[in-house]
Amino acid sequence: MSAPSESIAGESGIAPGALTRWRNAELVAFALGGVVVAAFGSRLPSIQSSLDVSKAVLGAAITGVTLGALAGLSAAAWIHARFGARRGVGASLVVSALGLGVIGMSADLARSVVGVTTGLVLVGLGTGTLDVLINVEGAALERAAGRTLMPLLHAAWSGGAVIGGALGALSAAVGLAAHLQFALEGAAVVGAAVYVVRGLPAVAVEVDARPAEIGSRRDRFLAWCRTWSSVRLLLIGLVMLGAEFGEGSANSWLTLAARAEHHHSDAVAASYFVLFAVGEMSARLLGSSLVDRFGRVAVVRVTASAGVVGMVVFITTDAWWLTAVGTVLWAIGVSMGFPLGMSAAAESGPNSAARVSVVAAIGYTSSLVGPPVVGLVADRVGLLDALWIVAALLAVAAALAPAVRARVGAIAPSSP
Template sequence: MELRRARAGVATLFFTNGAVFANLAPRYPEVKADLAMGDAVYGLSVAAFPAGALAAGLLAAMLVRRFNSRVVAVVGTAFAAFALLAAGIAPTAVAFALALFAAGAADALTDVGQNAHGLRVERRYGRSIINSFHAVWSLGAVVGGLMAAAAIALDASRAVHMSVSTLLVLILAFGAYRYCLPGPDTAPVEAASAPVTTNHVNARVVLLIGALSLVGIGAAMIEDVANSWAALYLRTEADASATVAAFGFIALIGGQFIGRLLGDGLIDRLGQGAVARIGGALIIAGFGVALSVPVTWVMLAGFVATGFGMATLIPGVMATADKIEGLRPSTGLTVVSWLMRIGGLVASPLIGLLSEVEGLRAALFVVPVVGVVVLLFSGAMKGKA
């Protein structure tokens, strides 16, 4: 019973983490227009989110060991919710960027906290369940995106919309806290899984972290495209309405949700590496179609395929990193999670600058390139959970 309650608690934390940001992301084109930002300035502004994550991310392992993962996850969620509310009502581009920086810092702590707790529960289960948690994150993101689309259709102000979403997220996150596993994350029952008390870093560990980080950075770049550019791409290339454009984000994350629902079973059957290679091929094909045929329904179908392809990459990278031999609990997870944020930091400024010169459609060809990178380095994600 305790284990099932803990799984439900962790799933709720993943849901809130997906929903809180997704309520704002589909309204980015509106923010961009209201604050009179060009593509380059907009790209730099939204890059403040991963910049904040990079600034705070390496503190996560220390905080998890000091306070335990459920505390870090819940408190981080609360701070992220308030920061995103501030971003939604920001009066200037600078204020928008500063709020996103704070939200990114909080999200980095939440990310490690909830994944550390999810992997703790997974170890108790003795089989792969981490993708199911990330599926719930994607479900939360879809729900958040639908809330945003509804708010746009109803002409609700961002202040009202984001205030409501913040309140709902806080209720769910603090409610989930009591269901999570009690005690420190290095409790005696888990001692056999995490006996290392000091880090032993060698060339093998460095190379493995590097390869995992490249896959994770690629996946993070695609998530940033979903968050920051999918809706804008539909508006500019397919002349979609604001409400329809919001479904660009929903299609990508919806495909990711389906992939994560199926992910644990596929990984148990085929292994992490094989599933990652299939994902890389789907990213290349799906986004290639979305870029080649500027018709709304075709673009949305390509987004769904891309989301399905990227579905297991981030949870797979995190699960593999958390099991690297010779590292203290949460160290591999924290380092790789931190490095993955580079993807989000680089993606938006790069796409924004390329868009100013070549147009948004040409700039988004970075996504199929990411698929190639995944194919090349997926071998780092070996084994079955």
């Protein structure tokens, strides 16, 4: 069975070798983004110890990542238009690596909260900008290749996050100082950035065939503001909101819910977090072939619906194996909304970078806002009952799945 109305058509005429280099560069770029954002998370206890500050102060410093990411998301469209993807992606990776170095030196050597916060802002700025640029490139790569690749690319990000977290845990276990770990990782990111830049096309491949608006800086800003009035973009954003709210809530509350509410041991509760990460990555690895066969709408609808079922199972049952089943379905539920929403936004009209920045801002804001909202509600009704919010938003995402349908004219059958 195929979905001819939603298969992506290759129409670039790019040589197969160049296309392979482009794809590999994108995979590495996505993985590097995951490595960077996960690198410092596992070292927060040692950073707090070095700074000798309370959790509240450390939490305030971590908001620097949020502020930097929002600035990066906002600036990405201008950077893409002004400098192009190659230079923008390379610079974003360098800024991210620099941020890691500043965090490590400020924590271990200078003992400066301001310095750590500055480093976190740089990490957020670099990864926020990077995320928009590589998703725009990913959508263009899909069009050039004639098949769905975005879920695979986002699986690389998930894999990078697993690697980054593992490197942090290993470094902490062997007693490697955070500033040395971050310096080594930062150097590796810069080195890999050279490979990424060389693999990206020198000339931009626009996702949408219609010309982007050209004019003064004021005209471009107004054009970006007008993208926020696009009903379709906002609907795509709501699909991504449900997925990102669910993922952010899992990252913050899944383990605690399993331990405190379901009364599983610390080891079992921790294993659910690993199960969630592996489940999400596995769903994304399989997602590309499923989208090419059944279409974006069906995949988003089915996965989001599976997430709703998973939330019901997770919330209402206590048996360890049912909690595990609920966790896997939860992971599947949040796996596809973001990458397929990015694809849909990029091809929805001219100036794909601006359009991606709009839906990315919606998605990332929900990921950041989701955990504290669940926490506030949990204080009143309990953590498990608060997680019904995730179930409701995934149900909304399933209902709005048609918003991610491929645009007519940008697609064609990839197989008979």
